[in-house]
Amino acid sequence: MLLPKKIPKSTLIWVAILSIVLQGQASYLSTGLEDMECHQIKDENILDRFEAKQVDVSAVNLKSIIFKSKVYQIGPVILTQDEFRASAAPDSVSEVVVKLADKRAFGVLNGKTVGVVVVITTLGGTGTFYELALLIEDVENIQGWTNTDTVFLGDRVKVHSLAIERDHITVVMTMHRSQDAMCCPTLTVIKHFVVRDDRLVMVSEGTY
Numbered sequence: 786m787l788l789p790k791k792i793p794k795s796t797l798i799w800v801a802i803l804s805i806v807l808q809g810q811a812s813y814l815s816t817g818l819e820d821m822e823c824h825q826i827k828d829e830n831i832l833d834r835f836e837a838k839q840v841d842v843s844a845v846n847l848k849s850i851i852f853k854s855k856v857y858q859i860g861p862v863i864l865t866q867d868e869f870r871a872s873a874a875p876d877s878v879s880e881v882v883v884k885l886a887d888k889r890a891f892g893v894l895n896g897k898t899v900g901v902v903v904v905i906t907t908l909g910g911t912g913t914f915y916e917l918a919l920l921i922e923d924v925e926n927i928q929g930w931t932n933t934d935t936v937f938l939g940d941r942v943k944v945h946s947l948a949i950e951r952d953h954i955t956v957v958m959t960m961h962r963s964q965d966a967m968c969c970p971t972l973t974v975i976k977h978f979v980v981r982d983d984r985l986v987m988v989s990e991g992t993y
Contacts, residue, residue, distance in 0.1 A: 847885060847902065847920075852932045856906040856914040857881055879909030886915075892949030894980050898922035900930065901954050903944050911967075912940045917947075917956060917978075919985050933983040941967050954978040954985070 852862040852869075862869045862883050873879035886903035893899070900920040907913055915938040923931040938944065943959040955977055961970040973993040978985045 846929065847889075850920075850928050850930060850932065852883070852904055852918055853935055854883065854904065854906060855916060855935050855937050857883060857908065862904075873909030877909065881909060882907050886944065888944050888947050890947040890949045890954070894949065894952060894954075897980075899949070899980060901947050901949065903938075903947070904935065914940050915942050915944060917954075917985065919980065919983070921983055934985050936978070936985045936987070939970075942970055945973075952979065953988070954980070 848864065848867050850864050852864065854862045857871075859871075864883070864885070867885055869881075869883040871881045873881050883904060883906045886905050889900060889902040891898070891900040899922065902918050902920065904916045904918050905913060906916070917936045917938055918932050919934045919936075920930040921933050923929065938956070938958060939960050942961070945957045945959070946955075948955045955975060957973070957975050959970045959973045961967070962972045965971050975991050975993070976987055977989040978987050980986070
């Protein structure tokens with residue numbers, strides 16, 4: 786007796802997927818083959834989260850922007866050609882200097898195009914203070930970006946990398962242990978932030 790020719794499993798899987806597309810109504814199907822599942826996502830908001838959104842970093846101009854510094858609070862910090870300078874005190878030769886570090890990241894969070902940059906401030910003394918600044922794309926702002934929040938990272942720390950991924954902002958940095966000299970931090974940590982109401986909120990911190 787002749788037995789029917791066995792249909793390859795891969796063919797059965799593709800037939801199952803095609804049946805979902807043709808029906809246009811089903812949102813889920815379990816094929817029963819090797820525990821494989823085929824999904825059809827119809828919610829446009831969910832689909833939007835899986836779209837790769839690219840931000841052209843080369844087009845981002847931060848040479849002239851206003852920052853809300855938590856280190857220098859006497860007045861607005863307005864960068865001109867990547868830096869801000871002011872007298873540290875009346876009749877003082879010391880200067881306050883605010884500069885952007887080369888660590889920065891841009892992406893999409895909560896449907897908004899955002900950026901994070903590291904701002905470095907010296908106040909005329911030995912301290913070198915690091916802040917994480919949140920930027921929100923603002924088409925009504927001539928600068929193109931608005932700094933809505935900053936978070937103090939520390940004095941004489943080392944920021945190794947910034948990233949925007951999986952709905953989080955990730956900062957890898959080295960900070961001080963209790964026994965470390967200020968010149969030489971040794972504790973490497975990874976901090977995770979989310980953006981809520983255009984503000985930075987740290988949700989986790991771990992050490993290497």
